[in-house]
Amino acid sequence: MATNYATVTWDQLHRDARLLSETLMSRGPFRGIVAVSRGGLIPAAIIARELDCRLIESISVVTYQNEEERGEPRIIKDPVAAGDGDGFLVIDDLVDSGVTAQAVRKRLPKAVFACLYAKPSGKPLTDLFVVEVPQDTWVLFPWDTAPLFVPPLARKPAPTA
Numbered sequence: 001m002a003t004n005y006a007t008v009t010w011d012q013l014h015r016d017a018r019l020l021s022e023t024l025m026s027r028g029p030f031r032g033i034v035a036v037s038r039g040g041l042i043p044a045a046i047i048a049r050e051l052d053c054r055l056i057e058s059i060s061v062v063t064y065q066n067e068e069e070r071g072e073p074r075i076i077k078d079p080v081a082a083g084d085g086d087g088f089l090v091i092d093d094l095v096d097s098g099v100t101a102q103a104v105r106k107r108l109p110k111a112v113f114a115c116l117y118a119k120p121s122g123k124p125l126t127d128l129f130v131v132e133v134p135q136d137t138w139v140l141f142p143w144d145t146a147p148l149f150v151p152p153l154a155r156k157p158a159p160t161a
């Protein structure tokens with residue numbers, strides 16, 4: 001269970017995706033990009049623009065049976081156009097336990113796997129990432145959050161003794 005939160009803004013996400021693109025320039029050129037849906041879709045779009053890559057595939061892996069329980073990962077959308085991954089770049093937003101990345105790598109063994117954020121358990125499954133995040137930290141992506149009004153300190157009720 002995560003005990004801390006790390007909020008990522010749209011600006012940070014864009015900057016990190018551009019930083020990853022710079023590193024990826026020396027690993028390419030790539031025939032195409034496979035976005036790991038859904039979290040990898042927006043990072044993949046930014047990276048595809050930077051790398052001038054127009055062939056975009058997607059893979060969708062479901063790892064949750066219900067809200068709590070994790071089941072066997074199931075690929076519910078296959079990246080047909082990517083074959084065995086040869087010449088392709090796979091993009092996800094983050095690796096946590098590494099379960100999703102492992103399933104993607106099994107399906108696309110020849111692809112390069114890159115993501116923006118990596119927690120220690122998932123780190124060995126990525127070829128490239130931008131920022132390491134502690135295992136006990138839950139990353140809040142811009143699509144997970146909304147700006148919220150926070151009352152001024154002076155208006156907060158005094159704590160009762």
Ligand SMILES: O=P(O)(O)OC[C@H]1O[C@H](OP(=O)(O)OP(=O)(O)O)[C@H](O)[C@@H]1O
Pocket residue numbers: 036037038039040061062063092093094095096097098099100101122
């Ligand atoms: O390393 P793991 O423990 O597998 O966790 C990482 C995966 O979890 C999140 O996706 P999620 O399954 O929540 O689905 P989504 O991308 O559709 O939101 C995230 O986008 C990664 O794909």
Ligand SMILES: Nc1nc2[nH]cnc2c(=O)[nH]1
Pocket residue numbers: 094095096097137138139140141144
């Ligand atoms: N948004 C989000 N999804 C995840 N899926 C697995 N780990 C995470 C995380 O830290 N943040």
Ligand SMILES: [Mg+2]
Pocket residue numbers: 036037038039040092100
């Ligand atoms: Mg995902």
